[in-house]
Amino acid sequence: MVAAQSTFLTTLLGSAPQRSTGMAWLDRVRAAALERANAAAVPSAREEEWRFTDLAPLARLSFQPRAQAAAPSTQAVAARLLPQAYARLVFVDGVFAEALSSLPSSAGVRVMALEQALRDEPALLEAQLARLGAYEHNVFTALNTAFLREAAVVVVDPGHAVSGPIHVLHLASGSAEPYAIYPRTLLVAGARSRCTLIEDFVALGEGAYFSAPLAEVSIAPDAAVSHIRLQREAASAFQIAAAFVEQARGSTYRLVHVALGARLSRLEVSVVHGATACETAIDGLAMIGARQLADTHTSVDHAHPEGRLRQTHRCVAGGAAHAVFNGKILVRDGAQRTDAAQSFRGLLLSERAQIDAKPQLEIFADDVKCAHGAAIGQLDAQALFYLRSRGLGEQQARNLLTYAFAAEVIERIAVPAVRSALARVVLERTREAA
Amino acid sequence: MIRAGAPVLLDVRELEASIGDKPILKGVSLEVRAGEVHAIMGPNGSGKSTLAKLLSGHPAYSVTRGSVAYRGSDLLGLSPEARAQAGLFLGFQYPVEIPGVSNAQFLRLAYNSVQAARGAEELDPLEFDDLVREKLALVDMDPSFLERNVNEGFSGGEKKRNEILQMALLEPVLALLDETDSGLDIDALRVVAGGVNSLAGADNAIVLVTHYQRLLNYIEPDYVHVMEGGQIIKTGDKALALELEARGYDWVRAEFDAARAAA
Incomplete structure (x- = not known):
């Protein structure tokens, strides 16, 4: 479909002073992506993949590239840090903040910003960067790639188990002028390695900004990656994110993703089983109110036999919020003995809230187990009465039940400090949404 | 225990109530004084x-007629939480x-x-833990039940x-206590009844709603009321429960209808 380019895209693309990265291959990738972005349009609700998510509020705005990162106070940053982390990469408005980061050097794992990675691991970067993150058909991944200048890069050697989580913290400082940022993460997990990656998107101030993060996760045979993704962008921000995951034989990928912030957010997760016996777990929570929209699109491509998927998604929508879930499970011809289960539950807290859920199972193999369930409802009246009959006020009872609904996903977070911090945030959010 | 002059805790008068358009209670009157155990x-x-x-x-x-006073004040205007805070407790038939x-x-x-x-002291998790463990013994519950989700996967007992x-x-x-005995085996029944008995005192009262006389072997009622068709049609002492067990409910109804016809 050829459509007139929106102000949104014209401004973004017109503002691209493309300095060379110093790497010819990377300049070529960026140029190709820019060409794609130039030919693209902002998706409209007429497209099936965007049926429930109206990007008109985004397309109306003009965003400039962030010229200079604001320096947040150390106090504001300190509260966002995770003491248990093995390493920390901090980006402020998309720009690597070395002074706030902590990059230990020890055998078996390298945690780097892009600049250093291009210096230290040029061959690996050339082979891996933009390999999974397909930009041919998606204007937002094309934008991210076209403007690729900053990234968090994690390389885990075969057999190595990283001693603590790797915390990639994206801070948005907020600004009166709408600006655009393109966070990017590359994780390459060697065979039999173990690691936990936390991608944490936090707003320090208010302001309308546009963020199009992209993560590429490549998991070698028998490796296990735990991926936690927290979206707490500013109330007037837009985040359109994508994560591309490729699993090799016998590997495990566990994702817990939580969306609390942004005026409009979307996460597209694409997991490909590249060989037999891959195990995937995806647990998601979107908890929104006011006029927020949170869209989650996941796709797991079972291309080989004996793959396993466990997926849970929960949406809590209050106010006039709109939550969208599309969970695609593709079982290709020959992917026998695939065992997939998907469960979706939505909780509507108000009459004006809306939830759209679409389980999408496409099965071309005959010896498979695929289960899915989807339910959308309100707080259970019996449970409310039970709590009130024990002395809890009506609002307190509602908050507790709402929290409990969300807690099922939060409890899947394997890092205790993140889990308890998020539990507090969600409990507060429950009170605000009330 | 019936004591003359004990304060009236609950005073239900000519209560009529419906669910939607369907009348369920058709004129219930009931007085419960401190120290008493009633079985309905x-x-x-x-x-x-x-x-x-x-x-x-x-x-x-929805209440369509009549009144309920709890310790001398109107009960029906209070929210469920206010009733609980004022000392009313419902033991659920289906928790x-x-x-x-x-x-x-x-x-x-x-x-x-x-x-x-x-206006009493609230407890933090550690203080509360001490208190709740003490109470667990009363109903012979394992402390592991504290860590589990509320009633999730619990057996009936x-x-x-x-x-x-x-x-x-x-x-x-x-x-x-609404059908607290339903779904209990004899051991669980004994434990639950023992718990209830240890909580009964001169200043509080218990109303047992039950289908079977069995529970009343363990918790001795001062009054037994027979309810039918949304009314209390007979009140007696614990002997009435045994008689109901032996003869069923039909004779009570017949007696009630005859008395009404004669009136």
Whole structure:
């Protein structure tokens, strides 16, 4: 479909002073992506993949590239840090903040910003960067790639188990002028390695900004990656994110993703089983109110036999919020003995809230187990009465039940400090949404 | 224990109530004084569970006539939580499962809500843990039940023990126990009844809603009421329960109808 380019895209693309990265291959990738972005349009609700998510509020705005990162106070940053982390990469408005980061050097794992990675691991970067993150058909991944200048890069050697989580913290400082940022993460997990990656998107101030993060996760045979993704962008921000995951034989990928912030957010997760016996777990929570929209699109491509998927998604929508879930499970011809289960539950807290859920199972193999369930409802009246009959006020009872609904996903977070911090945030959010 | 001059805790007068357009209670009167144990018996659909739920503030029922006073003040205008805070307790026939909320968290929230309303001290998790472990012994429950989600995956007997545990913590003035004996084997029944008996005192009262006489072997009632068709049609002492067990309910109805016809 050829459509007139929106102000949104014209401004973004017109503002691209493309300095060379110093790497010819990377300049070529960026140029190709820019060409794609130039030919693209902002998706409209007429497209099936965007049926429930109206990007008109985004397309109306003009965003400039962030010229200079604001320096947040150390106090504001300190509260966002995770003491248990093995390493920390901090980006402020998309720009690597070395002074706030902590990059230990020890055998078996390298945690780097892009600049250093291009210096230290040029061959690996050339082979891996933009390999999974397909930009041919998606204007937002094309934008991210076209403007690729900053990234968090994690390389885990075969057999190595990283001693603590790797915390990639994206801070948005907020600004009166709408600006655009393109966070990017590359994780390459060697065979039999173990690691936990936390991608944490936090707003320090208010302001309308546009963020199009992209993560590429490549998991070698028998490796296990735990991926936690927290979206707490500013109330007037837009985040359109994508994560591309490729699993090799016998590997495990566990994702817990939580969306609390942004005026409009979307996460597209694409997991490909590249060989037999891959195990995937995806647990998601979107908890929104006011006029927020949170869209989650996941796709797991079972291309080989004996793959396993466990997926849970929960949406809590209050106010006039709109939550969208599309969970695609593709079982290709020959992917026998695939065992997939998907469960979706939505909780509507108000009459004006809306939830759209679409389980999408496409099965071309005959010896498979695929289960899915989807339910959308309100707080259970019996449970409310039970709590009130024990002395809890009506609002307190509602908050507790709402929290409990969300807690099922939060409890899947394997890092205790993140889990308890998020539990507090969600409990507060429950009170605000009330 | 019946004592002359004991304060009236509950005074239900000519109560009529319906669910939607359907009348369920058709003129119930009941007076409960401190120290007393009442049993309300009757066949299925007689309205006895409705009465218990209505008294604790269940929103499904609307009162169309009559009045209820609790310790001398109107009860019906109060929210369910205000009733609980004032010392009313409903032991549920079907305790509700609440996934995602631990039993310990739930019990402490309930306890502190009621304590705060009474102007008494609220407890932090550690202090509360001491208290709740002491009460667990009363209903012979394993402490592991505190860590589990409220009633989730509990057996019928475990759910009922959990109800009595809540009663023990909240120390109600008036406890309405709705079919607390249903679904219990004899051991669980003994434990639950033992818990209830140890909570009965001179200053509080218990109303048991039950289908079977069996429970009354363990908790001795001062009054037995027979409810049918939304009315209390006969009141007696514990001997009445045994007679009902032996003869069924039909004769009570016949007697009631005859008396009404004669009037």
